[in-house]
Amino acid sequence: MSKIKTALLAYGDSGKLFHAPFLEVHSGFELIGAYERSKKNIENDFKNVKSFATLEEVLESEAELIVVNTPVHTHFELAKKSLLAGKNVLVEKCFTTNVAEAIELDSIAKAQNVKLCIYQNRRWDSDFKTVQKILKDNILDEIVEAEIRFERYNPILSQKTWKEEMQNGSGILWDLGAHIIDQALVLFGFPTQLFADLRKLRKDTKVVDYFDILLYYPDKRVRLKASFFAKEVLPAYVLQGRKGSFLKMRADVQEDDLKAGKKPNFKDWGTENESQKGILNTFKNRIFIDSLKGNYLEFFGELYQALSKNKPVPVSAEDAIKTMKIIEGAIKSSEEQKIVCF
Incomplete structure (x- = not known):
């Protein structure tokens, strides 16, 4: 089983509780690090991971999946940059701040031929x-x-x-x-x-x-x-x-x-x-x-199938657009x- 190299864009409660534990346990993912501008906490919790100093460093890394787990008002900008960098993206709820942003991200993902998924755990x-x-x-x-x-x-x-x-x-x-x-x-x-x-x-x-x-x-x-x-x-x-x-x-x-x-x-x-x-x-x-x-691990199992075998993502952008x-x-x-x- 090839592992999906994954990076978080934050390592607060969301990263520590709802993402890192499941990425660690699921054999299909490899957590390579998190974007941390000040504190470097992820390196204390996991071996062989990196605390990235800038977003550019994350996007230039070997990460295949970027988890946008930052405050909602930042989702659009961070997800857009990640998609345009050719990365698969998992965005925390709430997907965006408005419908127009949600539709634009969905269009970019399709144009880039990458997966876009929303974390509705x-x-x-x-x-x-x-x-x-x-x-x-x-x-x-x-x-x-x-x-x-x-x-x-x-x-x-x-x-x-x-x-x-x-x-x-x-x-x-x-x-x-x-x-x-x-x-x-x-x-x-x-x-x-x-x-x-x-x-x-x-x-x-x-x-x-x-x-x-x-x-x-x-x-x-x-x-x-x-x-x-x-x-x-x-x-x-x-x-x-x-x-x-x-x-x-x-x-x-x-x-x-x-x-x-x-x-x-x-x-x-x-x-x-x-x-x-x-x-x-x-x-x-x-x-x-x-x-x-x-079992939130089932979500990550379906996400792995989507990324590795081109199956549908567990929560689609179309679903999230309806929520918006x-x-x-x-x-x-x-x-x-x-x-x-x-």
């Missing part, structure tokens, strides 16, 4: 995979209403100051919103209309930290909601079908395990606590449903207080 969460299976098995029959929430209790402004600055790509809509918008599109496809309410609820905040988005489909309504004022969280997924309901808490353990220093290479990786089983209530009975295992259209539509809807049609 939450598709490989245990809870979301379980919800997908419920829908695939058609247990509830036709879905008439659904909710997806990503809520936390965190009323204090982030110490990561770039997250709190008024600039394109800052705020909960581009952060948690990018995840659950993507999940809704995976589950139900692209809506015909939407209505959104975006707000700033934390004291002294400059960025949107609450949203409530209603997606309209011909046969259903899907609500997406995120907030930092949920001390008692509600089920992250609620499916209401003609034959019953399914409720599931957000309970994937991978992020917490990664923060604890665990490596994604043991048998029970991604196994939820037994207490977090979903509830399936139909006209037959009310039962608890075992959760599928979550929902984000732009939500902003327009909230500002004008009206339904936006697609």
Whole structure:
């Protein structure tokens, strides 16, 4: 198996938690270094890797895959330079700050004949995979209403100051919103209309930290909601079908395990606590449903197949463009207080 030489464009929490551990464990990748302008942390954590001093040094290196895991407002410029240098590119969510940027990057990747992929790791969460299976098995029959929430209790402004600055790509809509918008599109496809309410609820905040988005489909309504004022969280997924309901808490353990220093290479990786089983209530009975295992390593496995065998990437630019259209539509809807049609 030939290894895909890979470089990160940052080595903060994203690089340390969501990329480096999986690139290390997957036999198809070789992590060669990261772009670090000040601290040189990656060389302390891995042998035979380099801390690149400049972006140009990264792009001139032997890296075949560049991971753009920097703040959202930098994604377009860094991804564009990487693509034009002939590199395959993996971009963290949120893909870009607007639809036009997303479309341009997709066009450049196709013109350069390189792969462009977006890191939507939450598709490989245990809870979301379980919800997908419920829908695939058609247990509830036709879905008439659904909710997806990503809520936390965190009323204090982030110490990561770039997250709190008024600039394109800052705020909960581009952060948690990018995840659950993507999940809704995976589950139900692209809506015909939407209505959104975006707000700033934390004291002294400059960025949107609450949203409530209603997606309209011909046969259903899907609500997406995120907030930092949920001390008692509600089920992250609620499916209401003609034959019953399914409720599931957000309970994937991978992020917490990664923060604890665990490596994604043991048998029970991604196994939820037994207490977090979903509830399936139909006209037959009310039962608890075992959760599928979550595993972000599956994303990297599919990415390796895309790069080494020219298979489709696990999350395409076309998918991310649709997410950006929902984000732009939500902003327009909230500002004008009206339904936006697609």
